[in-house]
Amino acid sequence: MKTLVIVAHPEIKESSTQLFLKEIAIKHEGITWLELNNASINNVEKNRSLLKENQRIIFQFPLLWYSAPGILFEWLRLNIKQTDDTWLAEKELGIVVNIGQAAKNYRIGASEQNSLSSLLSPLGSLANKLKMKLMPYFLIEKFEYLDEQKKKRLMIDYLQYLDLDQPISFEERQLWVISRLKKLVEVSKNDKLQLILNNVVEQKEKLDELKNEIKLIREAENNQY
Amino acid sequence: MKTLVIVAHPEIKESSTQLFLKEIAIKHEGITWLELNNASINNVEKNRSLLKENQRIIFQFPLLWYSAPGILFEWLRLNIKQTDDTWLAEKELGIVVNIGQAAKNYRIGASEQNSLSSLLSPLGSLANKLKMKLMPYFLIEKFEYLDEQKKKRLMIDYLQYLDLDQPISFEERQLWVISRLKKLVEVSKNDKLQLILNNVVEQKEKLDELKNEIKLIREAENNQY
Structure with missing residues (x-):
């Protein structure tokens, strides 16, 4: 899988979430990391060739005032045309969004009043217009409060979101982790990793x-009737 | 009514819609016109004092890639804090949005797939968080195709949206037009305006x-029972 991660964050270097994700993504084969800033959003030729080269496009950002950051919409305006559906079609569009609050606050009647699906609907309409296949958004909730165990889990889930075919079966997840x-x-x-690997392989065999x-058993049962 | 119109458009001078609206708004007493650009969004002191001075705040923009333009979200990020609900509360928030397509395309199953209410929901959650009173959005549809008659109508409706107490009764509209x-x-x-005025006053009297x-008649009917 060739994946382009487009990161929209006004102060990436100050964001522990983005630094955590960056460390995972840039080590990984097949993933291109693109940070948006006033210079990069204007490099239309490069941006469009990155879009062409990659099969999965990820928009990654914190929710700021209930929206993707302004620079992502600026990037869209400068780099994508309505007619790009001819060559963006069939590519996948993923969204990695992090929020500082509990996800349960995003619903009618709760403190934030609108669902994340509603707040992110502009990107849904964008995918629809460009005939891209929209992936279910990948949510990172209250990153600052995650313990080490949960961060490890997040690391694997995030990499799978960037790399694995969607939707993912349990077996595909296993094989992916083993490889x-x-x-x-x-x-x-x-050595520790070797032990973990042995353990995972053993589990899978069992x-x-x-x-x-x-x-x-099922076949035997079926033969009885 | 003291109203601040915050205009977010990447190329205001190229927009016949914005130029049309600008000409109406800037002639009108009590309306302040603020165009967003890289310089103005960073003038935090001025922006915040404009917000303080005005009772009705209007976000005015074309829908670009299904969202308010990026610069509006940049402006929000730079100029508004979560704690500003202490002094923005009770102010009104209006949205003037123009679209190049028919409004009927914005619904599930239609070409744009999401409703305008859903696409604009980030601004709804913003108003909710800041405890501002959100006005129904004011939609301008396919401005380029409006004839003179419809443009006149738009002019009056737009000014009322900026200036009149909401919601507006028919009688309030009449009195506003006459004044x-x-x-x-x-x-x-x-002289022509005088004739129109006479006509409107006459209509109202009738x-x-x-x-x-x-x-x-109703009173007479009631007396019968």
């Missing part, structure tokens, strides 16, 4: 055995 | 007479 771990073990020669048993 | 026309006649000494008759 990624194998690569990491090869590169790092880290699950496969169980699935096979269930299959045999 | 505005009287002022114009005083200033311009234009309507009042009819209303009075209806009232008398």
Whole structure:
């Protein structure tokens, strides 16, 4: 998967969320990281060739005043034309959005009054107009309060969102984790990682055995009727 | 009514819609016209004192990629704080939005897929957070195709949106039109305007007479029972 991550944040260097995501994404093969600023948004030729080269386009931003930051809309205005549906069609559009509040506050009657789907609907209409395939948005909620365990989970989920075919089955997730771990073990020669890998592979084998048993039982049952 | 019109358009001078609205608004007492650009959005002191001085705040913009233009969100980020609800509360927030397409395309199942209320929902949540009173948005549809008659109508409706207490009764509209026309006649000494004014006043008197008759009939009916 070739993925372009377009990051819209007025002060990326001050954002612990964006720095965390950046560290994950830039180490990963096939992912291009593009930070929007007054210079980069005007480099139309480069921006359009990045869009052409990549199959999955990600808009990544914090929700600011209930919207994607202004610079993302400026980037859209300067770099995308209505007629670009001829070559953007069939590409995927993903949204990685982080909020400082609990997600449950985004609903009618709650403090923020509108759902995230409603607040992000301009990007939905954009995907529709450009005939792009819109992925379910990827939400990061109250990053500052995540413990180490949850951050590790976020790391894997985020990478899968950038890299894996959607929608993802449980089996695909397993295979993806195993292949990624194998690569990491090869590169790092880290014993702990090797143990984790062995453990994951073992788990998968056990699950496969169980699935096979269930299959045999079902077949036996079917033969009775 | 003291009204601040905040205009967000990347190329105001190229926009016949904005030039049309500007000509109406700047001639009108009590309306302050503020165009957003890279310089003006950073003048925080001035922007905040304009907000303080005015009772009705209008965001005016074309819908670009299904959203208010990026510069409006930049302006919000730079000039408004979450805690500003202490002094923005009870002020009114209006939205003047123009679209190049028919409004009927903005609904589920139609070409643009989302309603304007959904696309503009970030501004709804903003008003809610700041405890401002959100006015129904004022829509200008396909301005380029309006004939002279419709432009005149738009002019009056737009001025009323900026100036008149909301919601507006029919009678308030009439009185407002008469008082505005009287002022114009005083200033311009234009005979045509005088004729229009006479006509409007006459119409209002006839309507009042009819209303009075209806009232008398109703009273008579009530006395029968």
